[in-house]
């Protein structure tokens with residue numbers, strides 16, 4: 774199975790978690806795009822849908838979904854999103870697509886977070902994938918210096934502006950031994966909007982697409 778087929782398989786499995794009357798949060802990225810392509814199959818079960826990015830909103834609207842704001846929807850029943858890395862505790866690195874802040878908000882607002890990945894994303898320790906950090910543009914250099922002090926190598930994602938008007942630093946070479954502690958430490962740096970470690974609120978269910986099917990890990 775190639776990577777795209779695995780993404781499609783994980784997305785199809787995620788459809789099974791949508792129940793009648795679901796207030797649904799939708800993440801961002803190529804795996805989630807596979808879900809949006811088939812979301813019509815669950816249309817009658819969905820009470821309302823909220824999106825984590827302008828890109829996903831556009832795709833959902835193309836499929837004929839009316840996208841609500843989180844303020845309109847209130848708490849969500851289910852959030853489905855991909856990830857760049859997951860460990861076995863379902864702690865994640867996210868933000869490869871730059872939508873980490875809204876993704877973290879939707880994950881926090883959701884009763885259940887189902888994360889869909891292919892097996893290349895499962896790791897022993899988080900950090901091989903460069904850690905995305907959304908920063909206020911005026912604080913970019915300050916945050917970069919703080920990341921160097923933490924032994925990370927920050928690289929500005931040049932030319933990229935988030936949906937919130939901010940910048941992304943991709944921090945290489947971080948050894949994330951304690952994800953909860955690292956998430957809190959980076960979030961405390963003035964100018965950091967969001968760090969892409971999802972450990973304080975990890976996924977509840979990880980659907981991992983492999984060559985032989987989709988396996989499920991629960992927190």
Ligand code: 5RP
Nearest residue numbers: 802803804855868869870872
């Ligand atoms: C976007 C994300 C995505 O979930 C993450 O980058 C995975 O994307 P893909 O499904 O394309 O591999 O966090 O901000």
